[in-house]
Amino acid sequence: MRPINYAVTGVSVLAAIIIIMYVSQQLQTKSTDFPVTTNPTFKLGVYGKTLSHEEAESMLGYKIKLPTYLPEGNVLRMIKADEQTKWSYIIYSPADVDDSTEERVLIERRGFIMINAPAPEVIDTDAEINRFIDFGGMEIMMENTRGVGFTNIPLMPGYSEIHWWSDGLHHIVGANFDLSEIAKIIEST
Secondary structure (H helix, E strand, C coil): CCCCCHHHHHHHHHHHHHHHHHHHHHHCCCCCCCCCCCCCCCEHHHHCEEECHHHHHHHHCCCCCCCCCCCCCCEEEEEEEECCCCEEEEEEECCCCCCCCEHHHHHHCCCEEEEEEECCCCCCHHHHHHHHHHCCCEEEECCCCEEEEECCCCCCCCCEEEEEEECCEEEEEEECCCHHHHHHHHHCC
16 A cells, blocks of 8 residues: 655645635626636635744744745745644745735735645655656756756646755745746755
């Protein structure tokens, strides 16, 4: 029996949530309305409780590394944490954001999000990277780490992300930047 792959499962769950939200949005339209082809939206409030850096680390039980390199205009706007899943979401943006800000708007404004999720089942990061490459990603070699990049995610045109694993965590940085810019952010953590 093959062990559960929580990193891929997490990405699959996120994709399923997007699809469910989209279908729900379509079902709520009146029958006289024409079908809408807009993408589902997530508001930043869905990602948990807003905490300080120290509060989030204390609640989650792991160190949240913040980048020193930030693309032009970006500032740390909030850190969100989910106590049940132990996921953290670090949100950077050139403009103010709050719980009602749509993730799509954050990305369109050239902000970015960093996600950290416990991945204790990943003991062979090379095998995990190869699984993500098989899933359509491309290998990304950075100065201090190796990861997998995805570009032009269908539900958010222009959006790219890099995944990597360290310290028992699955890390993701997602933005409307090219992969080389995302790699600079990651290398500065």
